[in-house]
Amino acid sequence: MAPAEASEWGCEVLLCAASDNPSWQRVPSCHPSMERLISAMKRPGFSWPTCPEGGAGKPGYQKYADCPAGWIPSAGERDFDHARERELSRCSRVVDRCSGRNFRPRYGSDNDRIVIDGNITRVYCGNNSCRYIEFSARPLRDKPYYFDIKDDNSGKETRHFFNLRK
Numbered sequence: 001m002a003p004a005e006a007s008e009w010g011c012e013v014l015l016c017a018a019s020d021n022p023s024w025q026r027v028p029s030c031h032p033s034m035e036r037l038i039s040a041m042k043r044p045g046f047s048w049p050t051c052p053e054g055g056a057g058k059p060g061y062q063k064y065a066d067c068p069a070g071w072i073p074s075a076g077e078r079d080f081d082h083a084r085e086r087e088l089s090r091c092s093r094v095v096d097r098c099s100g101r102n103f104r105p106r107y108g109s110d111n112d113r114i115v116i117d118g119n120i121t122r123v124y125c126g127n128n129s130c131r132y133i134e135f136s137a138r139p140l141r142d143k144p145y146y147f148d149i150k151d152d153n154s155g156k157e158t159r160h161f162f163n164l165r166k
Contacts, residue, residue: 010049013037014056017147017162025166038164055150062146062161065139067091074135090135098130 016030024030040046048058064087067073074092114122121135143161150157 007049007051007053009033009036011051011054013049014051014054014147014149017059017145018149018160019162020160024162034164035166038166041164055152056147059145059147061144062141063087063144064089065141067138071136073138089138091138092133092135094131094133096131 012030012033016024016027016034019027019030024034037049050057064073068091071091071093073088074090075088114124116122116134119136122132123135124132141161143163145164146159146161148157148159
């Protein structure tokens with residue numbers, strides 16, 4: 001494949017991926033370039049086609065969406081380290097309701113885990129019932145891939161998220 005052809009394909013991919021309304025899936029002229037990309041990604045040695053003229057390099061990938069307000073990305077609820085937990089695949093928040101007379105001793109082991117509503121795990125900190133950390137699965141992005149496109153006039157970069165589902 002000649003460099004000009006790769007650059008042309010990369011620019012087609014960039015234009016289609018950056019299309020928000022409608023998304024590339026609803027733009028028939030985008031289907032050949034994007035389907036070619038999806039097929040090429042399955043092959044060993046795949047390299048993203050780029051579009052230097054478009055102010056963007058290779059795309060990034062963010063699997064997880066932001067945590068809800070008041071929660072922060074977290075590795076997990078366990079004290080030991082696993083590669084999967086380094087992904088910040090959970091959201092967590094510290095809850096401290098120990099002010100005033102809310103303190104009640106808890107009987108049981110430190111760091112008891114209780115599942116609440118099937119989605120939130122509460123981990124108690126020590127032998128009390130008023131201080132704990134809650135963990136929840138971090139939401140997945142509907143559009144995990146993105147291009148950062150630089151505006152030549154302002155110099156600012158704008159992030160455009162997209163997915164590769166047909």
